[in-house]
Amino acid sequence: MDRVKQVTTPLSGGVLEELRAGDRVLLSGEVYTARDAAHRRLVELMEAGRALPVDLRDRVIYYVGPCPAKPGQPIGSCGPTTSGRMDTYTPRLLEAGLKGMIGKGVRKPTVVEAIRRWRAVYFIAVGGAGALLAKRVLSAQVVAFPELGPEAIFRLExxxxxxxxxIDTRGEDVYASAVAHYRISASRTQG
Amino acid sequence: MREIHVGRIQETVRDLCIRACCELPPDVLAALEDARRREESPLGRELLGQVLENAAVASRENMPLCQDTGLAVVFVVLGQGVRLVGGDLQGAVDEGVRRGYAEGYLRKSVVRDPIFARGNTGDNTPASVYVEVVPGDDLRIVVLPKGAGSENMGALKMLVPADGPDGIRKFVVETVERAGPNPCPPIIVGVGVGGMMERATLLAKKALLRTVGAPNPDPAVADLERAILSDINSLGIGPQGLGGRVTALAVHIETWPTHIAAMPVAVNLQCWAARHAEAVL
Structure with missing residues (x-):
């Protein structure tokens, strides 16, 4: 397996162009959380021509609804949620300058195409590893939609x-190639 | 009649919610260890290592394994010799869930109105409670916090008798293939066959509670479980859907008598964090 690359947010300049589907990355810096309800609100604001509560340019959105923090800890368990539910909204956010997303699971072809078009990257985190991932979060503050509870937008360091x-900036999708590699073709159920 | 005060149910449900969310049952841990030994993909083995490390951190720090601490599905097996006093059953279970999710720092993931407002109830209630009345005077409570990542990838199909076991096999494998990485593999595949559609789905959910990999006592059904597991583990999906041999840890089929014209099949997928806890009062 390849060496692990270090990437710091915001994702300005050409840093993303060097990443390839399947690369392992350690990400540092600021990311925003947003999932179903926050995505819907962000896109509604955009469609109404109103300002967004956060500037998405060169930013990363992490698809997560964390557990409440215990006293003295920055955050509770915080693993990725299924990205596909955000697919309806993602092309609009990429158009607004979003450069990275962290989640788990497959994306629709329209999202892969938008990622390629806007030269962005989709990162995968280990689903269910919420306790482990919480150790990599230094701080968390709610910055928008507090009424959404776990679905509010948090700024995480x-x-x-x-x-x-x-999925890399060229639209290469790691799921497709990795699964094909281990597939035993007699098991094919379609086609 | 044996009297049980509902306060004991509250207390028990509270404890079970926290324990289930923070600690994997030993059979699930053993199945994941075994998967790490068997997995051919180096990345797959590494991801399973992270999954096991996560389970160790969660247990040590009494922290939820996964941020999706689920909707609390609660099975109550009530001996008919038991008389509940001091309140009602649903109210007691809900109070237990409310306390467990608040005091355990678990995420509140329930919305009141599923269609329009989708406002969070704020305390993870109501629980989804299923009561079965049996002979005896024990009260058994099982809490299964179920996350939506795996739940959303389940399916129900009204097969007909002519579809036979091959029809079941094809439908289950197709459902897992379509789910791909989304339900957080390696998964446990719960399958309910028979009854009417509501019975099939409930059987599929209950199948998730079986000791991981324990076969159905009916040898023909156990053979079908093995055949489907082999098909699934040939799909190449692997740990986290990033390629590999271990896509499912087990296939558990539960059956029930059905109508002469029917063969409903429900598939309920469970992520690797197969959380559940139980107690007998």
Whole structure:
């Protein structure tokens, strides 16, 4: 397996162009959380021509709804949620300058195409590893939509947050190639 | 009649919610260890290592394994010799869930109105409670906090008798293939066959509670479980869907008598964090 690359947010300049699907990355810096309800609100604001509560340019959104923090800790368990539910909204956010997403699971072809078009990257974190990933979060503050509870937008400061490049700026998708490699073709159920 | 005060149910449900969310049952841990030994993909083995390390951290720090601490599915097996006093059952379970999710720092993931407002109830209630009345005077409570990542990838199909076991096999494998990485593999595949559609789905959910990999006592059903597991583990999906041999840890099929014209099949997928805890009062 390849060496692990260090990437710091915001994702300005050409840093993303060097990443390839399947690369292991340790991400550091600021990321915003947003999931279903926050995505819907962000896109509604954009469609109404109103300002967004956060500037998405060169930013990373982490698809997560964390557990409440215990006293003295910055955050509770915080692993990725299924990215596909955000697919409807993602192309609009990429158009607004979003450069990275962290989640788990497959994306629709329209999202892969938008990622390629806007030269962004989709990162995968280990689903269910919420306790482990919480150790890589230094701080967390709610910055928008507090009424959404766990679905509010938090600003997280992360350090060496482990992810895998799922879809790179060229639109290469790691899921497709990895699964094909281990597939035993007699099991094919379609086609 | 044996009297049980509902306060004991509250207390028990509270404890079970926290324990289930923070500690994997030993059979699930053993199945994951075994998967790490068997997995051919180096990345797959590493991801399973992270999964096991996560389980160790969660248990040590009494911290939820996964941030999706689920909707609390609660099975109550109530001996008919038991008389509940001091309140009602649903109210007691809900109070237990409310306390467990607050005091355990678990995420509140329930919305009141599923269609329009989708406002969070703020305390993870109501629980989804299923009561079965049996002979005896024990009260058994099982809490299964179920996350939506795996739940959303389940499916129900009304097969007909002519579809036979091959029809079941094809439908289950297709469902897992379509789910791909989304339900956080390696998964446990719960399958319910028979009854009417509601019975099939409940059987599929209950199948998730079986000791991981324990076969159905009916040898023909156990053979079908093995055949489906082999098909699934040939799909190449692997740990986290990033390629590999271990896509499912087990396939558990539960059956029930059905109508002469029917063969409903429900598939309920469970992520590797197969959380559940139980107690007998």
């Amino acid at each position: 992360v350090e060496d947050f482990p992810v895998i490049v799922g």
